[in-house]
Structure formats: C-alpha cells, structure tokens
Amino acid sequence: NAGVTQTPKFQVLKTGQSMTLQCAQDMNHNSMYWYRQDPGMGLRLIYYSASEGTTDKGEVPNGYNVSRLNKREFSLRLESAAPSQTSVYFCATGGISYNEQFFGPGTRLTVL
Amino acid sequence: GESVGLHLPTLSVQEGDNSIINCAYSNSASDYFIWYKQESGKGPQFIIDIRSNMDKRQGQRVTVLLNKTVKHLSLQIAATQPGDSAVYFCAENPSGAGSYQLTFGKGTKLSVIP
Numbered sequence: 001n002a003g004v005t006q007t008p009k010f011q012v013l014k015t016g017q018s019m020t021l022q023c024a025q026d027m028n029h030n031s032m033y034w035y036r037q038d039p040g041m042g043l044r045l046i047y048y049s050a051s052e053g054t055t056d057k058g059e060v061p062n063g064y065n066v067s068r069l070n071k072r073e074f075s076l077r078l079e080s081a082a083p084s085q086t087s088v089y090f091c092a093t094g095g096i097s098y099n100e101q102f103f104g105p106g107t108r109l110t111v112l
Numbered sequence: 113g114e115s116v117g118l119h120l121p122t123l124s125v126q127e128g129d130n131s132i133i134n135c136a137y138s139n140s141a142s143d144y145f146i147w148y149k150q151e152s153g154k155g156p157q158f159i160i161d162i163r164s165n166m167d168k169r170q171g172q173r174v175t176v177l178l179n180k181t182v183k184h185l186s187l188q189i190a191a192t193q194p195g196d197s198a199v200y201f202c203a204e205n206p207s208g209a210g211s212y213q214l215t216f217g218k219g220t221k222l223s224v225i226p
Binding site: 045 | 121144153156212214215216217219
C-alpha cells in the first residue's frame, strides 16, 4: 500500500501562474487535509474534507481552492500564485482517530 | 497569538540518554494534546496523544505528561537513539471527537549525538 501520495514533489511557478497539487490515498479514510509548512513554522491547515462531497476552510484558505474528487483524491489549486505561497504543502488523511493523521511526503513549491 | 508553542527550538542529546521536549499551550479548553515527529524531508508522523482528563500516558519508549495547572505538555523519549533525530511538534485538538482542525506548534529540533 502506498498510503498517501502527492504529485508533484517539486514545482517552480512564476507569479500569476496557476497549478493543481494532487493527493491520493489508498487507506480508505474519510477525511483528508491540506497543510502548508513554512520555515521554522508548524503546519497550518488550508482546507479539509471531512468526507467525500464536503470541503471546509481551515486557518489559511485565502488564495486556494480544493476539490474532493472522490474518496481517494483531494486536490489543491492555486489560481494565481504569489510569492507568499512559497511553501511545502502536505496532504494528510484521517481515520477513526481525529488526532492521528497520516501525511504524504509533501510538495515543495517555489513562486518567483 | 499562537495557542501552542515551545520552550526551546533545539535540543541536543547524547545517544542513550533520555530526552525531554516541552510545549506550552494557552487553550485550556482543548480536549486532546498530540505529539508528531517529522524526519528530514518527510511528512509528520503521529507519535502519541493524551486526553485532557489524563496526566500521563505511555507508549513505546515515549511518555507524555500533561500539567493542566501550568498549561504544559512534555514528551519524554527513553534511551534516545539516532533514529529519534527529527523535529517534534506538539498539537492540540480543541474539541476532540468531531473536530478535524488540529493546531500545531512551531516544533523542536532534536539532534542525537552518537
């Protein structure tokens, strides 16, 4: 089992460009999450999806949109990238325990 | 301000010694407190959690202590090994069951000296 996979691993964008970060899980979990992690900072929740068909804003949703395509996939879209969105993005899933989340390997995004 | 924080950003420990990583929190209403480990280049990994009605919980080589009087959380790692080198984050779940939003602290980097 792959667990949680993210694509791409690295991406460089120019200001104003758009892109979609992909996340897929094979853990049969209902909830999925998108976080960003900036240097010297903890993780901050961007959006989450409690179950297929639902999405909710987290702490820092501005500049992002999400799609819960099906139970397995949860994508994060940057419509018009800004340098402030340079970060490492992590996707995670959650099972029965709300406290135990399973993270993917991350996508390192640089916006020039 | 941030509701979950740390006393020290870095900690160096000799291999075989015990490690203690500290965390302060401000939301006394949080239901759960959690520890995650993040190795270099990887996503965070759950270690252990403790409910607010408990003072201590033990796992494999780890113990979490909760002092609600001073709003302090600590993670103790016994017989620290090189594989324990990582950044450790404390997090809180304000509402426990039904709450999907964890609040993470900034992390403490643990370096194990061989």
